[in-house]
Amino acid sequence: MLNRKKSRIIIVGANFAGLTAAAKLSKSHDVTVIDSRQNFQWTPNIHEILSNVKKESALSLNLETIITKLGHRFINQTVSSINGDLQAVTLDDKQVLNYDALLIASGHTRSNYDIKGADKYAYGFRSADDVLQIHNNIEVLLATNNGKNSSNERPIHINIIGGGFTGVEVLGELLRKYATNKQLHFTVIDSASRLVQALPEKLSDDILEQCKGYQAQFQFNRKITEVKKSSIHFDDKQSTKSDLTIWTAGSKLPDYLDSINTEGSVSGLAVNAYLQTNEFDNIFVAGDSASLAKSLPKQASIALDMGPHAARNITRFLAGKSLDRFKFKSKPVLLSLGDINTYFVQGKLVLASPMLAAAKEAVYQFYMARLSTLLPFEQSAFGLASRVTLSTEKLLLAEILKLRPRVLIGRSKVL
Numbered sequence: 001m002l003n004r005k006k007s008r009i010i011i012v013g014a015n016f017a018g019l020t021a022a023a024k025l026s027k028s029h030d031v032t033v034i035d036s037r038q039n040f041q042w043t044p045n046i047h048e049i050l051s052n053v054k055k056e057s058a059l060s061l062n063l064e065t066i067i068t069k070l071g072h073r074f075i076n077q078t079v080s081s082i083n084g085d086l087q088a089v090t091l092d093d094k095q096v097l098n099y100d101a102l103l104i105a106s107g108h109t110r111s112n113y114d115i116k117g118a119d120k121y122a123y124g125f126r127s128a129d130d131v132l133q134i135h136n137n138i139e140v141l142l143a144t145n146n147g148k149n150s151s152n153e154r155p156i157h158i159n160i161i162g163g164g165f166t167g168v169e170v171l172g173e174l175l176r177k178y179a180t181n182k183q184l185h186f187t188v189i190d191s192a193s194r195l196v197q198a199l200p201e202k203l204s205d206d207i208l209e210q211c212k213g214y215q216a217q218f219q220f221n222r223k224i225t226e227v228k229k230s231s232i233h234f235d236d237k238q239s240t241k242s243d244l245t246i247w248t249a250g251s252k253l254p255d256y257l258d259s260i261n262t263e264g265s266v267s268g269l270a271v272n273a274y275l276q277t278n279e280f281d282n283i284f285v286a287g288d289s290a291s292l293a294k295s296l297p298k299q300a301s302i303a304l305d306m307g308p309h310a311a312r313n314i315t316r317f318l319a320g321k322s323l324d325r326f327k328f329k330s331k332p333v334l335l336s337l338g339d340i341n342t343y344f345v346q347g348k349l350v351l352a353s354p355m356l357a358a359a360k361e362a363v364y365q366f367y368m369a370r371l372s373t374l375l376p377f378e379q380s381a382f383g384l385a386s387r388v389t390l391s392t393e394k395l396l397l398a399e400i401l402k403l404r405p406r407v408l409i410g411r412s413k414v415l
């Protein structure tokens with residue numbers, strides 16, 4: 001009996017959706033996973049690197065180790081183009097890979113909105129490497145400033161472009177670490193009229209209230225026209241000083257998806273209820289790259305659901321079976337403002353309490369432990385012990401020791 005030829009499946013992107021999809025695909029397929037990074041990163045917590053609450057190693061898992069253990073092939077390369085008609089993926093090294101089914105789980109890249117100088121003078125915030133670079137630059141600014149006569153120390157202006165989810169969490173970690181350092185002045189700048197527009201307005205109001213007394217300012221309804229090395233310029237001809245500009249403002253699909261993105265949307269590739277693209281039924285999309293008829297939040301927990309579902313549908317598609325609809329389950333949101341407060345958001349319900357930091361940490365620990373099971377046992381066990389020890393020492397124990405009952409009661413409330 002002749003051996004049946006294995007179906008060729010390519011997964012582009014190996015973070016939340018891509019990695020969990022790979023874990024669901026059988027070795028009976030010829031599966032290739034492509035990612036420009038060597039490590040999976042738990043990106044919802046990379047902001048904690050700024051305050052030393054997390055280390056990069058605690059947020060990372062080696063992709064080649066995981067993918068190889070799953071019985072698949074890992075290629076550490078960048079995709080340059082995808083041709084849906086030819087069923088081909090071209091890599092930056094000119095290598096061409098053909099597929100029978102393709103899963104796009106590449107997420108988003110940074111968008112500068114074509115603002116002059118933003119790519120050169122503003123630091124992105126999409127990976128642990130980005131955060132480490134920002135952390136190191138702040139320390140250099142402080143060291144340089146402190147080398148002068150203390151009476152002549154000048155203010156150091158750090159601007160966060162974008163008052164969304166990431167911008168708020170970045171501000172929180174900076175305040176966690178530098179709240180007592182009066183040299184540093186933090187400003188959040190956004191074109192919107194308030195913080196975190198996707199969430200209830202009362203959340204924005206409470207964050208502004210909680211930041212009173214800290215060296216934090218907010219500028220809303222500001223349109224940036226140019227970013228320079230030491231300043232940010234607006235459409236009203238005004239400008240503000242900036243020793244360090246952190247860019248959390250926007251994201252877009254990678255350029256290599258232009259040939260697939262027939263709808264022309266920057267938010268995601270249009271897919272049907274089965275996570276297939278409208279034009280190519282053998283191309284599936286999961287995670288932030290996917291845009292369903294009903295818009296979904298860009299959450300890691302949703303991507304973790306979409307990845308395995310896409311994998312199951314790819315298996316059924318290749319077997320000629322009917323596909324299953326993706327059913328979205330509403331997920332609560334946990335947003336942290338450093339050690340000042342943490343917010344639980346479910347629809348219009350907003351709960352605030354510093355004690356919710358433990359719940360947010362538990363989510364991170366749970367999912368990282370689950371993903372770590374894809375590693376060899378000794379690496380999985382060591383990683384779990386390291387993460388728990390670091391979190392207990394740097395986050396949970398530290399917060400418990402400094403919380404006072406009056407502060408806890410004052411900040412704990414239903415908004």
